[in-house]
Ligand SMILES: C[S@@+](CC[C@H](N)C(=O)[O-])C[C@H]1O[C@@H](n2cnc3c(N)ncnc32)[C@H](O)[C@@H]1O
């Protein structure tokens with residue numbers, strides 16, 4: 001089975017991201033919103049992981065010794081910072097050109113992590129289990145989010161943590177994430193998101209529960225146009241993140 005024909009994959013979605021090439025890492029390019037989101041989502045992930053694994057978030061390499069699978073890693077915008085925090089990171093994506101970009105970037109910056117062209121299904125068919133599985137801005141691009149979450153959760157060791165971020169399916173997310181971000185501000189390529197594919201916090205929570213995960217925590221992320229940056233909020237109406245634990 002090729003990565004592109006896996007059940008979770010919507011071929012045109014993967015191809016659209018694969019076509020980004022080197023612009024993945026252009027902070028002013030089509031992935032600019034993800035670049036701006038990265039400090040906030042990395043801080044959120046570090047906080048969740050430090051609490052779970054009893055690490056000092058301010059320590060030199062707070063994630064050292066933790067195996068992390070970043071599913072749908074794209075160009076490595078989230079995977080690479082986790083590796084810099086000491087995580088033993090494997091980034092996977094069905095898009096081969098994106099994996100090439102991620103590898104070259106890590107080589108250029110000296111970040112130490114691994115990348116592989118693979119889907120969550122292929123990983124789940126193998127024997128490797130991870131302390132942490134992440135899927136950042138991915139579930140709104142897959143064929144069957146609940147099934148995808150179940151496959152991702154199956155890759156966790158007992159006591160492991162699942163982290164995901166996505167976009168809620170609300171009137172506000174239509175106005176802000178599609179009309180605003182794609183068509184008015186042109187922050188991201190028009191057509192990047194389909195509103196119908198957005199995933200509500202209730203759906204993602206249910207999927208996590210059905211996958212056997214517990215201790216579910218959710219946090220909103222909102223864009224502050226004055227500061228031109230994202231911040232964590234309790235408002236799950238547009239962008240949000242979820243953390244959940246596999247029972248030990
Ligand atoms: C918005 S990008 C996010 C990239 C990265 N996670 C980040 O946050 O910087 C979505 C990524 O999901 C990947 N993707 C799409 N469908 C997927 C699937 N079925 N399984 C895994 N990854 C998928 C795309 O190739 C793309 O790299």
Ligand SMILES: [Mg+2]
Nearest residue numbers: 137138140193
């Ligand atoms: Mg997205």
